[in-house]
């Protein structure tokens with residue numbers, strides 16, 4: 001199945017009034033260079049994981065930035081943390097650290113959801 | 117006639133335009149150029165953006181401007197040392213020939229980015245990866261062909277090669293390559309109308325006058341396709357074509373594409389002469405360019421009295437911007453000559 005970056009079955013808009021945009025600050029604390037990403041997609045293009053799976057690191061990063069967490073943790077599991085994406089990034093973004101820390105922040109967010 | 121003399125280092129558009137304006141104001145000057153011919157980088161361009169004017173016409177006009185009794189031209193002479201002593205300036209080449217003057221204009225310009233430094237894009241490794249400068253040279257004979265002599269059916273242009281790239285140490289935008297890609301894509305489509313032309317970009321920077329119009333025209337009339345994504349690598353196929361990988365970021369899908377020719381839009385870097393002579397005089401700015409005294413009215417001056425700047429030795433500029441900057445430098449030089457004894 002094609003992965004279009006959004007789900008066709010569930011009509012939705014990005015609602016900036018209700019989305020959790022603050023979670024991104026927790027990533028920035030750990031990986032300040034994430035701010036510099038200009039979404040050029042070179043990382044996705046070069047990614048070793050997307051040879052075998054449908055995986056788009058740039059889009060995962062953008063979705064997290066926009067407070068869209070659905071299915072993200074599972075998506076990020078496809079990354080092997082090989083760091084190839086870091087080699088091509090024109091903005092010197094620490095891509096690997098983003099993935100690593102996203103995993104932590106996301107599991108933390110889920111934990112809190114269960115608790116409350 | 118003023119009894120003061122000016123030395124202009126660099127015989128590109130900036131140096132020539134300043135020489136002409138100074139000569140008209142009765143200032144005597146020497147223009148020194150390292151190459152055998154004047155005109156600098158525009159020697160390599162065939163037609164200019166955004167109006168497709170023949171660069172050769174512009175060159176002829178510039179060369180005619182040098183026919184003035186106040187202008188002495190010395191070619192084949194590369195200045196490698198520049199220093200002030202008292203109220204005078206001295207410039208030397210490696211053969212220790214010395215030139216003396218009351219004021220100096222640095223017009224040593226730029227060099228294009230060496231695409232071999234982006235090894236992953238295959239320039240110098242695969243024959244069918246060329247640069248925008250190679251494209252200009254090929255276009256002079258109206259023949260854009262693959263290394264096998266075939267007419268490309270599919271061509272891709274990649275923006276920002278050597279610019280906006282932390283990996284090569286250049287954070288800045290070179291300002292000329294987006295519009296140059298639009299121009300070259302149109303030129304290619306005119307030569308091979310049934311071909312496909314793709315342009316890969318991160319942002320299309322169409323800020324100059326008539327740039328946006330040309331961009332529209334390339335889409336409407338020539339069907340050039342723009343893809344928002346940076347090509348991460350190029351590889352060669354069995355039949356010597358070029359396979360590129362990018363993400364089509366607007367559809368959020370990784371993509372690959374095989375093209376007959378990949379054109380790298382190389383950026384503007386400070387020339388070796390610009391960096392060397394700026395460094396010697398403590399006026400070295402960012403990325404090896406020369407540093408003006410200030411951004412506003414002091415843009416042609418430097419922290420060294422009697423040392424002036426014009427053109428792309430300061431930063432990336434288009435040709436009209438360079439020429440305007442040269443005329444602006446003239447005013448500052450004349451004011452300086454009149455107020456120093």
Ligand SMILES: Cc1cc2nc3c(=O)[nH]c(=O)nc-3n(C[C@H](O)[C@H](O)[C@H](O)COP(=O)(O)OP(=O)(O)OC[C@H]3O[C@@H](n4cnc5c(N)ncnc54)[C@H](O)[C@@H]3O)c2cc1C
Pocket residue numbers: 125126127128129130131148149150151154155156157158161163164165166193194195196223224225226227228248249292296382383384387388389390426427428429433434435436438
């Ligand atoms: C690929 C490309 C395409 C372009 N196409 C266009 C276009 O279509 N339209 C447009 O408006 N602009 C275009 N430009 C921009 C244009 O080329 C520049 O604005 C212009 O060349 C700048 O002139 P300059 O005199 O500052 O520098 P240069 O052209 O670099 O001239 C500098 C001169 O100084 C000489 N020199 C350097 N060091 C020394 C030394 N130590 N001693 C003696 N001499 C020295 C050099 O040999 C050279 O002749 C293009 C740029 C690029 C990169």
Ligand code: SF4
Pocket residue numbers: 036037038039040041042043044058088089090091092093095
């Ligand atoms: S390569 Fe760098 S700048 Fe480009 S999308 Fe990936 S992280 Fe962002």
Ligand code: SF4
Pocket residue numbers: 043046047048049050057078079080081082083084085086095096099
């Ligand atoms: S670190 Fe992950 S996202 Fe980056 S190239 Fe490797 S597998 Fe792909």
Ligand code: SF4
Pocket residue numbers: 275276277279280288289290291292293294295319320321381383
């Ligand atoms: S002008 Fe365009 S291609 Fe050139 S560096 Fe700037 S954004 Fe990149």
